[in-house]
Amino acid sequence: MRMLCTVLKPTGGTATLAGYDVVTQPGLVRQNIGFLSANTAIYDRMSAWEMVEYFGRLYGMDGDRLAGRMEEVFTSLQMNDFRDILGAKMSTGMRQKVSIARAIVHDPPVLIFDEPTAGLDILVARNVLANIRRLRDQGKCVLYSTHIMREVEKLCDRVAIVAKGKILANGTLAELRAEHGQEDLEELFFKLVA
Numbered sequence: 001m002r003m004l005c006t007v008l009k010p011t012g013g014t015a016t017l018a019g020y021d022v023v024t025q026p027g028l029v030r031q032n033i034g035f036l037s038a039n040t041a042i043y044d045r046m047s048a049w050e051m052v053e054y055f056g057r058l059y060g061m062d063g064d065r066l067a068g069r070m071e072e073v074f075t076s077l078q079m080n081d082f083r084d085i086l087g088a089k090m091s092t093g094m095r096q097k098v099s100i101a102r103a104i105v106h107d108p109p110v111l112i113f114d115e116p117t118a119g120l121d122i123l124v125a126r127n128v129l130a131n132i133r134r135l136r137d138q139g140k141c142v143l144y145s146t147h148i149m150r151e152v153e154k155l156c157d158r159v160a161i162v163a164k165g166k167i168l169a170n171g172t173l174a175e176l177r178a179e180h181g182q183e184d185l186e187e188l189f190f191k192l193v194a
Helices: 026-031 048-058 063-076 092-104 122-137 149-155 173-180 185-193
Strands: 033-037 110-114 141-145 159-163 166-171
Touching: 026 033, 033 092, 048 063, 048 092, 063 092, 092 122, 110 122, 122 141, 122 149, 141 149, 149 185, 159 173, 159 185, 166 173, 166 185, 173 185
Parallel strands: 033 110, 110 141
Antiparallel strands: 159 166
């Protein structure tokens, strides 16, 4: 994930996102992706609105374009009731929504979500998943990393099972189940990594 986001340089191979090479065109890759990590920090002294606005400006947005997009994002993620709350006073769910908002404020075609529901209660996790599903349904390319197989079954069109940096299996859920003779995705995962 960090290589795809251009944070780490690959030691071999090639990767392109939105048509741009992660090694030779990292700036263009970053302009075309939104990244959310389970350990993405929230600034304690900035409100939700200020934080998302800050990231929008980092992506080169300003004026009416940024303001309009922020209104759209805050409404779709149901964040208007805490738009002025400082990061230090936000709940875990609020923090996660702000992280999603800042990843999508520039409307990138590729979204990378790394454990987006980690530490969330069931109601907030369900809301986060619904928003990710909505983004997928809008035609966004979503790379979704999780250890929660139920989320994989709900969201993913194609699945890659990765262990120790190697892809052990990949395909649609139906293809993986047929190939490995296992209907339960969690059991299939354990069978491959054990």
